[in-house]
Amino acid sequence: MTETTMQVAQGRFQILRFPIEKNEKLQAWDAADEYLLQNVAEKLDLDSHPNVLIINDSFGALAVALSEYKPCAVSDSFISQAATRQNLALNKIEVDTVRLFDSLVLPQEKFDFILIKAPKTLAFLEDILIRLQANLTANTQVIVAGMVKNLSASVWQMMARYIGVTTPSKAVKKARLIYAQVDMDRVVPVNPYPVYYLLENTTYQICNHANIFSHRSLDIGTRFFLEYLPQAEKYQQVVDLGCGNGVVGLIFAEKNPNAQLHFVDESFMAVASAEENFKQAVTTANACFQAGDALTDFADNSMDLILCNPPFHQQNTIGGHIALRMFEQSKKVLRQGGELWVIGNRHLGYHVSLKKFFSKVEVMVSNAKFVIIKAAN
Numbered sequence: 001m002t003e004t005t006m007q008v009a010q011g012r013f014q015i016l017r018f019p020i021e022k023n024e025k026l027q028a029w030d031a032a033d034e035y036l037l038q039n040v041a042e043k044l045d046l047d048s049h050p051n052v053l054i055i056n057d058s059f060g061a062l063a064v065a066l067s068e069y070k071p072c073a074v075s076d077s078f079i080s081q082a083a084t085r086q087n088l089a090l091n092k093i094e095v096d097t098v099r100l101f102d103s104l105v106l107p108q109e110k111f112d113f114i115l116i117k118a119p120k121t122l123a124f125l126e127d128i129l130i131r132l133q134a135n136l137t138a139n140t141q142v143i144v145a146g147m148v149k150n151l152s153a154s155v156w157q158m159m160a161r162y163i164g165v166t167t168p169s170k171a172v173k174k175a176r177l178i179y180a181q182v183d184m185d186r187v188v189p190v191n192p193y194p195v196y197y198l199l200e201n202t203t204y205q206i207c208n209h210a211n212i213f214s215h216r217s218l219d220i221g222t223r224f225f226l227e228y229l230p231q232a233e234k235y236q237q238v239v240d241l242g243c244g245n246g247v248v249g250l251i252f253a254e255k256n257p258n259a260q261l262h263f264v265d266e267s268f269m270a271v272a273s274a275e276e277n278f279k280q281a282v283t284t285a286n287a288c289f290q291a292g293d294a295l296t297d298f299a300d301n302s303m304d305l306i307l308c309n310p311p312f313h314q315q316n317t318i319g320g321h322i323a324l325r326m327f328e329q330s331k332k333v334l335r336q337g338g339e340l341w342v343i344g345n346r347h348l349g350y351h352v353s354l355k356k357f358f359s360k361v362e363v364m365v366s367n368a369k370f371v372i373i374k375a376a377n
């Protein structure tokens with residue numbers, strides 16, 4: 001059975017992943033969380049009221065264990081924030097004990113400790129390190145925690161460049177901490193994020209915040225999808241599911257100007273990018289933008305079309321389970337006769353997965369690498 005009780009220096013806590021799944025096989029925290037909590041237990045003194053900032057907590061293990069310090073927690077993940085609220089409540093801690101910030105807005109105060117769980121995307125780490133300069137004092141202790149395999153040389157270089165001299169801890173259970181001492185003479189460059197690229201065959205400069213899938217150029221799978229997006233009057237209510245920078249919904253809206261678009265992604269940066277891109281390009285069509293977990297907030301039988309380039313991972317966890325949940329939810333959210341269009345690598349076998357939920361599954365087009373599949377009730 002998966003362990004759900006986290007025993008650390010700060011106490012014993014119940015920590016679950018979100019959304020809660022029956023037969024969950026993965027634990028909601030890792031050895032890097034435990035190591036970081038052990039390490040700060042020796043440093044944090046409650047009586048001196050240290051101001052603590054947590055960045056990129058996975059499912060709230062750090063926020064729950066450190067809740068006595070009333071920390072701020074910054075995350076780009078809707079799921080991580082939902083998990084943090086859920087786990088605070090589960091441990092009978094007032095939810096507003098932890099001040100949650102989405103990644104686009106950092107708190108405006110100085111911190112004594114900044115604890116960063118190494119993110120999967122280096123660009124996101126770089127963007128955060130540049131933006132948190134105003135939160136540093138000469139005495140701020142900045143610690144990055146991660147599994148050794150996630151702490152590449154670039155993580156070290158960024159810490160040294162944007163904060164100051166770094167010192168490694170020894171590795172424990174394949175986890176490591178990097179301490180950085182603030183260098184008051186550091187020279188921090190202008191933030192390169194968001195980055196923009198010209199969307200081919202259009203005049204659109206596409207905005208990509210740092211944590212966006214394929215943020216430097218158009219993904220080749222997405223490019224293939226854009227060529228074959230459907231066009232028909234029957235598509236009135238349409239979802240761009242896992243929208244990233246929103247180019248799929250944007251090009252669809254150009255071809256189908258009467259459709260109402262719903263952009264959803266679990267990344268706050270993705271939703272912000274999609275909104276900026278849509279509003280700059282499409283001035284006539286209707287659209288709404290929401291951070292959320294797949295289609296959880298959509299009513300049953302409400303949509304005519306769902307467009308999806310499914311994620312291969314959620315934060316650091318790889319797996320097809322998120323795609324499967326998206327397919328299962330799509331089945332419920334689509335009206336009778338509604339369609340789910342999915343693009344995927346051939347080897348992912350989405351065709352077989354979709355057949356678990358839909359009676360009609362048809363390959364619309366394929367090339368050497370990708371397939372576009374239509375599934376309907």
Ligand SMILES: C[S@@+](CC[C@H](N)C(=O)[O-])C[C@H]1O[C@@H](n2cnc3c(N)ncnc32)[C@H](O)[C@@H]1O
Binds near residue numbers: 214248265267310314
């Ligand atoms: C392969 S990318 C596709 C992005 C964009 N649609 C494109 O084609 O360029 C998958 C997207 O799914 C999002 N995602 C991952 N898990 C999600 C979830 N549970 N709910 C909503 N979006 C999710 C990721 O943040 C990512 O933007």
